Amino acid sequence: MYFADHRLRRLFQPTGPVIESLVAPGDSCLDIGCGMGYFTIPLAHLVGPTGRVTGVDLQPKMLEGAARRARREGLADRVGLRLVTDADWAAPDRYDVILAMWMLHEVPDQKDFLVTLRKTLRANGRFLLVEPRLHVRERQWQDSLDLARTTGFAICTPRRLRYSRAAILQ
Numbered sequence: 001m002y003f004a005d006h007r008l009r010r011l012f013q014p015t016g017p018v019i020e021s022l023v024a025p026g027d028s029c030l031d032i033g034c035g036m037g038y039f040t041i042p043l044a045h046l047v048g049p050t051g052r053v054t055g056v057d058l059q060p061k062m063l064e065g066a067a068r069r070a071r072r073e074g075l076a077d078r079v080g081l082r083l084v085t086d087a088d089w090a091a092p093d094r095y096d097v098i099l100a101m102w103m104l105h106e107v108p109d110q111k112d113f114l115v116t117l118r119k120t121l122r123a124n125g126r127f128l129l130v131e132p133r134l135h136v137r138e139r140q141w142q143d144s145l146d147l148a149r150t151t152g153f154a155i156c157t158p159r160r161l162r163y164s165r166a167a168i169l170q
Contacts, residue, residue: 015042027096033103037066044075114151
């Protein structure tokens with residue numbers, strides 16, 4: 001599990017190409033399945049002092065690690081962390097940017113999950129959906145995109161990310 005935040009990850013999946021073009025200063029971001037903050041902390045840098053990042057995860061130990069990193073980098077005031085369950089994960093706010101990195105395939109009820117995200121995303125918001133290429137086959141990926149369409153998302157831009165299948169939805 002700690003490999004998700006290991007230094008070697010930066011070699012095969014640097015955060016910049018994934019998030020930099022999506023986030024602007026002042027944005028409100030939701031990092032679903034944030035783990036120890038691999039994307040949460042870079043998002044907090046990008047949103048600046050007027051922005052906010054909410055990280056949600058199922059594992060308390062991961063959130064503790066993310067909280068330590070946010071404090072260490074002086075970003076605790078713009079990072080909120082929330083422990084969730086499969087049944088109750090939705091964040092109470094609305095967001096400009098949502099990141100779901102390599103986690104949709106783990107969600108038991110993907111339709112309900114996507115419906116909730118649609119309600120959570122602000123008008124003109126961006127939702128970056130990313131799944132692992134080796135684990136999620138092309139047919140499963142297309143099924144996920146079709147499901148996203150049926151829940152009200154428009155598939156705006158396919159993204160090319162190393163080792164991943166990715167798209168920006170609105």
